[in-house]
Amino acid sequence: MTEAEEALAAWGGRGLPQLVKDRENAVFSVTLSDGRPGALRLHRPGYQSIAAIRSELIWTEGLANAGLPVPRPQSTRSGELLTILSTGRVASLVEWLPGRPLGEAGISLGGTADRQIERFRDVGALLARLHNATDAMGLPDDFVRPAWDAEGLLGEHPLWGRFWENSALTSRETSLLQEARRVARARLDRMRPTADFGLIHADLMRENILIDGASVRVIDFDDSGFGFRLYDLGTLMLQNLSEPTYDDLLAAAAEGYGALRPIDPTQVPFFVFLRCLASCGWAQPRLPPGSPQLRSYAQRAVFQAELFLRRQ
Numbered sequence: 001m002t003e004a005e006e007a008l009a010a011w012g013g014r015g016l017p018q019l020v021k022d023r024e025n026a027v028f029s030v031t032l033s034d035g036r037p038g039a040l041r042l043h044r045p046g047y048q049s050i051a052a053i054r055s056e057l058i059w060t061e062g063l064a065n066a067g068l069p070v071p072r073p074q075s076t077r078s079g080e081l082l083t084i085l086s087t088g089r090v091a092s093l094v095e096w097l098p099g100r101p102l103g104e105a106g107i108s109l110g111g112t113a114d115r116q117i118e119r120f121r122d123v124g125a126l127l128a129r130l131h132n133a134t135d136a137m138g139l140p141d142d143f144v145r146p147a148w149d150a151e152g153l154l155g156e157h158p159l160w161g162r163f164w165e166n167s168a169l170t171s172r173e174t175s176l177l178q179e180a181r182r183v184a185r186a187r188l189d190r191m192r193p194t195a196d197f198g199l200i201h202a203d204l205m206r207e208n209i210l211i212d213g214a215s216v217r218v219i220d221f222d223d224s225g226f227g228f229r230l231y232d233l234g235t236l237m238l239q240n241l242s243e244p245t246y247d248d249l250l251a252a253a254a255e256g257y258g259a260l261r262p263i264d265p266t267q268v269p270f271f272v273f274l275r276c277l278a279s280c281g282w283a284q285p286r287l288p289p290g291s292p293q294l295r296s297y298a299q300r301a302v303f304q305a306e307l308f309l310r311r312q
Contacts, residue, residue, distance in 0.1 A: 003042055004028050007091035010076045010083040013038070024222055029096065037096035038074060041222075042089055048146075048222070050082070053090055055143045056221050057081040059134070059199060060094070066133040069126070069217040071095050097217045099210030105239050113245045117252040122216045123209055123236060124256030127201075130218065131229055131261055134199045148202050148227025150188040153274050154181050159225075161281030167289055168298040177277070180305035183312060184274065188228075196229040196262070204236045230264075233257065234271025238279070241272070241300075276304040 001009075004017035008030050017028035017040055026042040043053055057073040058081070064072035071094035073081050082092045102119065103109050109116050146152060152159045164177040201208075203223040210217040236253060240246055254265035280301035287294040 003085055003087055003089055003091070004030075004040060006085050007040055007042060007083060007093075010078075010091070011038075011040075011074060011093050012077050013040075013093075030093070032074065032093075038093050039071065039096050039219075040091065040093045042085075042091050043222075045089060049144070050084070050090055051142065051144045052146065053092060054081055055139075055145050056224055057092060057094075058140065058143065059137075059145075059224065060221050062137045062139075063130060063133055066137070068130055068133055069097070069215065070130075070221070071097055071219055097210055097212075097219060099212035099215065099217050101207040102209040102211055103206040103239070105206065109240070109243055109245075113248070116243075116245055117248050119211065119216070120236075120249045121252040121256035123204075124233075124253035124258075125260060126216050126218065126256075127204070127232055127236070127253075128257040128260035128263075130201070131196075131198065131232075145199065146223075146225035148200065148225050148231055149197075150185055150192065152225070152227070153231075153278060154185045154188065158278065158281055160278045161284055163277045163281035163284075163301060166280050166284050166294065166298045166301075168291075168295040169302070173298065173302045176302060176309075177280075177305055180273075180309055181277070183309065184270075184277075187270070191228070198226065198229060200224060200227045200229060200232045202227060202231060202235065204232055206239050209236075228271065230267050230271045231274065233263070233268045234273075234275045237268060237272050238275045270308070273304040273308045276301045 008017050012033040014031040017030045020027045020029050024044050024047060028040040030038045030040045032038050060070050061073050063070045074093045074095060075081060076083050082090055084090055146159050164174050201218060201221060201224050203220060208218060208220040210219060233253060237250055240249055243249060250268060254263055257263045280297045283294050283297040
């Protein structure tokens with residue numbers, strides 16, 4: 001019996017799990033006992049603790065209960081939100097949400113400019129609803145998630161790795177990122193006392209935003225944690241930096257968000273830059289040395305760092 005089959009048995013599911021993707025987690029499409037589709041996740045060993053995975057599921061269950069279009073966790077036959085396999089790996093299962101991704105990394109957005117703008121306005125509004133619902137939610141005392149705070153983004157050991165040690169960087173570029181890191185850390189420390197800070201999705205990439213007709217849904221809360229709410233907007237905009245309609249997309253997302261929750265859109269570029277740094281660290285252990293893609297992550301971080309420092 002495979003790990004996925006063992007996991008599905010804990011939920012009493014039907015048939016065989018079908019692998020959809022194997023990245024941070026191995027994700028399988030499955031059929032629940034009542035015939036509904038589900039997404040089975042075999043969590044990457046050592047990435048999130050059992051307590052953190054359980055907390056993610058508690059949060060998303062609360063969001064679903066509040067009417068947010070997020071994947072509702074499914075309980076095992078024994079009533080648990082997760083199960084630990086005989087191999088020690090953790091598994092969880094959430095409902096399968098319909099829709100297609102907003103887009104793909106490195107590929108221009110489809111549709112007309114007006115349609116793109118409308119979608120980003122809707123995503124901004126959904127993100128504000130998510131933050132509002134989170135703030136109205138009571139969390140248990142043992143709730144634990146990573147912190148996308150100044151330390152988690154720019155400290156000596158950032159959550160996604162020491163981005164300034166990306167092997168694709170030149171010595172000059174490493175020094176530049178270190179200087180940008182120092183200046184950005186000071187800025188975050190100044191912002192923190194009055195910033196909108198709380199639970200965030202933290203990985204609002206195109207593939208994690210599903211479009212189904214007029215509906216917009218958000219999936220994959222695996223990297224969620226406590227952080228600056230504007231980091232969610234920065235993450236949303238990251239993959240769209242080269243879009244000709246970028247300024248309009250940002251304005252639309254900020255408009256949708258601002259209709260439901262206060263926002264200062266002039267701060268979003270700073271958080272786009274911070275996400276570029278985080279991604280530069282994320283890429284290092286996941287891509288082979290000398291990979292052109294590794295260099296792309298490094299170049300983007302350097303470009304954004306130069307832009308950031310010029311604006312100071």
